[in-house]
Amino acid sequence: MTKLIQERINYMPGKKRYIFQRNDIFTFSMDAVLLAKFAKVPKEEGKIVDLCAGNGAVPLMLSLRTNAKIDAVEIQKELCDLAEKSVEYNSLEKQISVINQNIMKLSDEVKWGSYDLVTCNPPYYSINSHNRRNNNEKVSIARHELECTLEDVIRISSRLVKQTGRFAIVHRPERLVEIIMCMIKCSLEPKVLQYVYPKRKKEPNMVFIEAVRNGGPGIKTLEPIYVYDNEGHHYTEEFKNHYEQW
Amino acid sequence: MTKLIQERINYMPGKKRYIFQRNDIFTFSMDAVLLAKFAKVPKEEGKIVDLCAGNGAVPLMLSLRTNAKIDAVEIQKELCDLAEKSVEYNSLEKQISVINQNIMKLSDEVKWGSYDLVTCNPPYYSINSHNRRNNNEKVSIARHELECTLEDVIRISSRLVKQTGRFAIVHRPERLVEIIMCMIKCSLEPKVLQYVYPKRKKEPNMVFIEAVRNGGPGIKTLEPIYVYDNEGHHYTEEFKNHYEQW
Numbered sequence: 001m002t003k004l005i006q007e008r009i010n011y012m013p014g015k016k017r018y019i020f021q022r023n024d025i026f027t028f029s030m031d032a033v034l035l036a037k038f039a040k041v042p043k044e045e046g047k048i049v050d051l052c053a054g055n056g057a058v059p060l061m062l063s064l065r066t067n068a069k070i071d072a073v074e075i076q077k078e079l080c081d082l083a084e085k086s087v088e089y090n091s092l093e094k095q096i097s098v099i100n101q102n103i104m105k106l107s108d109e110v111k112w113g114s115y116d117l118v119t120c121n122p123p124y125y126s127i128n129s130h131n132r133r134n135n136n137e138k139v140s141i142a143r144h145e146l147e148c149t150l151e152d153v154i155r156i157s158s159r160l161v162k163q164t165g166r167f168a169i170v171h172r173p174e175r176l177v178e179i180i181m182c183m184i185k186c187s188l189e190p191k192v193l194q195y196v197y198p199k200r201k202k203e204p205n206m207v208f209i210e211a212v213r214n215g216g217p218g219i220k221t222l223e224p225i226y227v228y229d230n231e232g233h234h235y236t237e238e239f240k241n242h243y244e245q246w
Numbered sequence: 247m248t249k250l251i252q253e254r255i256n257y258m259p260g261k262k263r264y265i266f267q268r269n270d271i272f273t274f275s276m277d278a279v280l281l282a283k284f285a286k287v288p289k290e291e292g293k294i295v296d297l298c299a300g301n302g303a304v305p306l307m308l309s310l311r312t313n314a315k316i317d318a319v320e321i322q323k324e325l326c327d328l329a330e331k332s333v334e335y336n337s338l339e340k341q342i343s344v345i346n347q348n349i350m351k352l353s354d355e356v357k358w359g360s361y362d363l364v365t366c367n368p369p370y371y372s373i374n375s376h377n378r379r380n381n382n383e384k385v386s387i388a389r390h391e392l393e394c395t396l397e398d399v400i401r402i403s404s405r406l407v408k409q410t411g412r413f414a415i416v417h418r419p420e421r422l423v424e425i426i427m428c429m430i431k432c433s434l435e436p437k438v439l440q441y442v443y444p445k446r447k448k449e450p451n452m453v454f455i456e457a458v459r460n461g462g463p464g465i466k467t468l469e470p471i472y473v474y475d476n477e478g479h480h481y482t483e484e485f486k487n488h489y490e491q492w
Binding site for chain 2: 193
């Protein structure tokens with residue numbers, strides 16, 4: 001009996017990029033798209049690496065904002081295959097390289113201290129989190145810290161980025177303190193913070209943080225982003241512009 | 247020639263407390279009132295201490311929310327005199343004690359490790375800050391870290407608070423990282439965060455942080471507060487309720 005692989009191809013927001021997805025293991029989330037918009041990119045020259053790249057949503061969107069070369073590092077072979085397909089389908093082979101590696105064991109393909117920007121949309125939940133673990137191991141690896149922890153991600157990002165290079169991460173607001181502590185420990189100074197709120201009068205459910213390697217003190221908090229209108233049914237006009245214009 | 251002392255008496259928001267002020271040295275700000283609303287108070291029994299108390303705005307407003315005893319510590323004699331007058335005028339002598347001390351040299355009047363809650367609306371600007379220093383030394387002490395730094399305030403608060411007691415502070419958002427680092431260093435775990443934005447599409451200009459001594463990890467970010475409507479002329483309806491209902 002053959003197993004049905006639920007592979008599909010979708011537009012990404014703005015309809016300038018296509019992405020291959022698999023319902024059974026991974027589909028991209030809003031978080032990845034917003035991270036690609038939040039990060040300050042080197043415009044022309046330069047090198048970017050996206051860690052925990054999944055099916056490549058962050059690199060695909062970043063390629064709309066920069067001509068810099070982008071390495072997409074992902075531990076799961078199936079997700080790399082999807083990312084590769086998307087890269088080809090969008091004719092981005094010259095810009096995006098998909099690298100099927102465990103970030104804990106990076107080889108010479110990625111060079112320490114060489115990147116202008118490191119982006120990461122890591123697994124959000126610690127292994128001990130009450131947040132329900134998915135029975136599907138492939139889904140769990142993307143959501144829970146099974147293969148790498150927040151501290152691992154930040155330590156490795158700090159080693160990948162150039163002096164005064166940038167690191168941009170999206171995470172759950174409840175882990176803000178931990179993120180800041182790890183960053184400081186790794187010489188990454190948090191410089192920009194932005195919260196995303198599902199709607200008015202709700203607590204935020206995403207936080208974006210940009211850090212600069214060996215940056216000076218002082219953090220800037222940007223205006224908040226509201227996804228849905230007060231009724232919670234439709235995107236706000238502002239969010240639509242932010243999310244869909246590329 | 248006698249110098250004119252511009253002393254006046256004002257209502258505080260909600261019109262349940264009066265406060266003595268002096269235009270030439272200190273008038274309370276919105277920040278103090280919002281801090282008194284933000285802090286979780288022990289309801290009946292218990293002890294609170296407010297550091298950098300100025301003319302007593304935080305204790306005066308806290309007294310509307312709790313029957314706990316409140317110590318108000320302020321370094322400047324003139325501000326203590328104003329606070330004393332307000333305490334008497336509002337008949338709060340049994341609840342609020344004004345203590346004219348330098349927090350760097352606290353004596354036995356305040357007991358280490360004994361408070362359920364420490365609140366503080368400290369000077370916001372470091373000595374080296376570009377923010378213009380006021381020629382009036384008395385104004386400068388309240389605004390700039392001339393007599394105590396952020397780290398001093400947090401270290402002392404941590405020593406004043408009970409095990410698992412709370413510490414609530416208001417500050418400028420750009421100093422968030424520094425605040426968190428100092429708190430962690432002093433065994434105060436940041437647990438609640440709230441931003442105040444002057445209006446929509448603007449960056450926040452205040453951040454409120456509550457920490458618990460020896461608390462577990464994980465921080466909750468509350469819904470944001472907007473002070474003015476989109477035109478920036480009037481308080482939002484929500485803010486009015488928040489600020490004026492006591």
